[in-house]
Amino acid sequence: MVNPGVKLRSFGAMPILLVVAFLLNVAPTEAFFRHLCFGELGNGRVDPIMAPGQPSQHLHVSFGASNFGLDPTLDDLLVSNCTSCSITQDHSVYWAPRMYFEHSNGTFEMVPTTGGMTVYYFTESGENNVSSTAFPQNFRMIAGNSLKRAYYGLDPYPPMAAWKPSDMTQQALMEKALGFNCMHYDNGIPNEGSLEHHGMRDKSFIDATCEDGIRAELMFPSCWNGKDLDSDNHTTHVAYPSEIKYGLCPEGFPVKLPILFYETIYQTQRFAGMDGQFVFSNGDPTGYGYHGDFLCGWEEGVLQSAIDSTVCTSVNSTGLQEDCPIFSLQDSAAATQCKMEVPEALQQEQIDLVQDLPGNIKVQAGPEPAMMPGAAPHSAAPSEPANATAPSAAAEPTLPPVTATVPTTSVSPTVTSTPDSSLAAADGQITLTSTYMSGTLEVHMILVEDIVTVTVSETAAPTAAPLKRHIHRHSHGNRLV
Ligand SMILES: *[C@@H]1O[C@H](CO)[C@@H](O)[C@H](O)[C@H]1NC(C)=O
Ligand SMILES: *[C@@H]1O[C@H](CO)[C@@H](O)[C@H](O)[C@H]1NC(C)=O
Numbered sequence: 001m002v003n004p005g006v007k008l009r010s011f012g013a014m015p016i017l018l019v020v021a022f023l024l025n026v027a028p029t030e031a032f033f034r035h036l037c038f039g040e041l042g043n044g045r046v047d048p049i050m051a052p053g054q055p056s057q058h059l060h061v062s063f064g065a066s067n068f069g070l071d072p073t074l075d076d077l078l079v080s081n082c083t084s085c086s087i088t089q090d091h092s093v094y095w096a097p098r099m100y101f102e103h104s105n106g107t108f109e110m111v112p113t114t115g116g117m118t119v120y121y122f123t124e125s126g127e128n129n130v131s132s133t134a135f136p137q138n139f140r141m142i143a144g145n146s147l148k149r150a151y152y153g154l155d156p157y158p159p160m161a162a163w164k165p166s167d168m169t170q171q172a173l174m175e176k177a178l179g180f181n182c183m184h185y186d187n188g189i190p191n192e193g194s195l196e197h198h199g200m201r202d203k204s205f206i207d208a209t210c211e212d213g214i215r216a217e218l219m220f221p222s223c224w225n226g227k228d229l230d231s232d233n234h235t236t237h238v239a240y241p242s243e244i245k246y247g248l249c250p251e252g253f254p255v256k257l258p259i260l261f262y263e264t265i266y267q268t269q270r271f272a273g274m275d276g277q278f279v280f281s282n283g284d285p286t287g288y289g290y291h292g293d294f295l296c297g298w299e300e301g302v303l304q305s306a307i308d309s310t311v312c313t314s315v316n317s318t319g320l321q322e323d324c325p326i327f328s329l330q331d332s333a334a335a336t337q338c339k340m341e342v343p344e345a346l347q348q349e350q351i352d353l354v355q356d357l358p359g360n361i362k363v364q365a366g367p368e369p370a371m372m373p374g375a376a377p378h379s380a381a382p383s384e385p386a387n388a389t390a391p392s393a394a395a396e397p398t399l400p401p402v403t404a405t406v407p408t409t410s411v412s413p414t415v416t417s418t419p420d421s422s423l424a425a426a427d428g429q430i431t432l433t434s435t436y437m438s439g440t441l442e443v444h445m446i447l448v449e450d451i452v453t454v455t456v457s458e459t460a461a462p463t464a465a466p467l468k469r470h471i472h473r474h475s476h477g478n479r480l481v
């Protein structure tokens with residue numbers, strides 16, 4: 001794109017004017033769009049893929065269609081009355097374990113997100129030269145493995161050119177398909193690449209460096225066997241291509257799906273200087289057991305039309321969902337109002353400021369795989385404990401419903417007057433950020449209410465190479481008009 005695009009978007013009478021500026025003077029070479037899931041749908045032990053019909057072992061934070069629950073059918077999802085994401089024809093649900101902070105006194109406190117999750121749909125054809133096929137309705141898959149507590153290789157790992165065959169097994173690719181990115185928008189330290197660090201970062205490093213939090217990242221497999229909507233352990237009907245995102249699909253997986261990539265920012269900086277550790281709701285302080293789930297509820301034909309439309313996902317695409325006329329969009333004010341109905345079995349379950357993680361999950365640091373209640377350490381699909389409701393919950397009948405304890409970021413409608421200080425002072429105002437590779441350029445985009453910052457960095461290699469060039473630009477909504 002020779003012409004740098006500046007997109008202004010005002011969604012009617014909402015208090016926050018969302019202005020998206022895209023200040024690239026380079027041609028992005030990837031085909032993709034970002035689906036902005038502005039609000040948390042809910043938090044609770046809900047996982048209809050791993051534990052249909054009953055509370056799941058551990059808690060997840062979810063995004064998407066409001067009829068999400070213990071065992072929603074496709075039809076349930078399609079008639080949801082709202083979604084916490086921006087594209088209203090998408091009734092899918094996206095979920096992942098949530099980050100907590102374990103205080104030194106033993107209390108687990110939810111780490112606030114910056115509000116939502118960015119779900120990338122990368123749609124370019126892979127090296128197999130097969131163009132992307134939309135997920136069929138009711139397609140389900142998980143990425144990652146909740147029981148993992150160790151990583152097979154070096155972290156960060158050498159660039160792809162140095163990979164050996166053992167680095168390209170499905171297991172090794174899966175372990176590299178997640179990342180924990182140290183966010184610091186204004187301190188001059190080069191930004192990290194997506195999926196560069198595969199384990200959770202040290203608390204002391206986070207305190208000293210990650211002043212804008214930690215972004216949990218997860219890339220899903222994108223090669224499909226073309227037949228099954230799901231599989232026994234929810235991972236074997238799909239496979240990673242040889243380079244996680246790019247490369248060749250293995251034999252038996254001829255269909256190229258869009259590449260899903262989840263980004264969720266946790267405000268870890270709120271716990272700076274406090275004794276304790278960050279731990280995910282599955283009892284994982286290492287990050288290697290981070291995982292995510294996807295249940296497809298797109299209205300028939302919409303996703304494929306977007307993939308096929310050069311406007312929506314062409315190789316010159318900006319990735320801005322506003323550029324795609326096929327999508328019906330809602331604003332963040334509407335999206336953040338959308339909450340799931342907490343299943344009855346969980347309504348009394350306390351999920352924040354608790355002495356045990358929900359489901360009585362114990363923290364297990366590994367390196368051996370985690371033992372979960374009722375599951376052998378290497379079992380593919382851990383079974384559920386016999387009784388769904390946490391024993392501790394029954395004794396406290398007056399606890400608030402699950403959604404009542406969702407930490408929310410207070411969003412100020414006030415426009416900050418100086419762009420430079422706005423980012424430094426942006427704690428709690430940053431809605432979403434995203435990072436993607438565009439050829440050798442790494443593009444960082446930050447939405448701070450009405451302010452968008454785009455940072456373009458040139459990298460020598462598509463992985464963790466040192467940054468050579470660094471352009472950092474701020475724009476202010478008011479001044480762009
Ligand atoms: C992308 O942009 C380049 C440079 O402007 C142009 O030559 C090319 O035709 C564009 N491709 C598509 C598919 O629009
Ligand atoms: C959506 O449905 C839920 C449950 O049926 C209900 O509580 C909620 O008020 C509805 N929301 C809207 C915006 O209609």
Ligand SMILES: *[C@@H]1O[C@H](CO)[C@@H](O)[C@H](O)[C@H]1NC(C)=O
Nearest residue numbers: 103104105106107109353355
């Ligand atoms: C533990 O410390 C945290 C942070 O100071 C506090 O919020 C929590 O109430 C404490 N828990 C107990 C059981 O005292």
Ligand SMILES: *[C@@H]1O[C@H](CO)[C@@H](O)[C@H](O)[C@H]1NC(C)=O
Nearest residue numbers: 126127128129130247248249
């Ligand atoms: C895909 O297309 C490119 C360019 O035409 C070609 O070089 C490459 O060999 C093709 N790959 C496969 C797997 O057919």
Ligand SMILES: *[C@@H]1O[C@H](CO)[C@@H](O)[C@H](O)[C@H]1NC(C)=O
Nearest residue numbers: 144145233235236379380381
């Ligand atoms: C799923 O099953 C396959 C084949 O048995 C195994 O290689 C893989 O590790 C399993 N995945 C998970 C997440 O359990």
Ligand SMILES: *[C@@H]1O[C@H](CO)[C@@H](O)[C@H](O)[C@H]1NC(C)=O
Nearest residue numbers: 385386387388389390391394
């Ligand atoms: C499950 O609940 C039933 C009835 O509430 C109780 O009798 C039983 O002992 C419980 N089982 C376990 C494993 O806690």
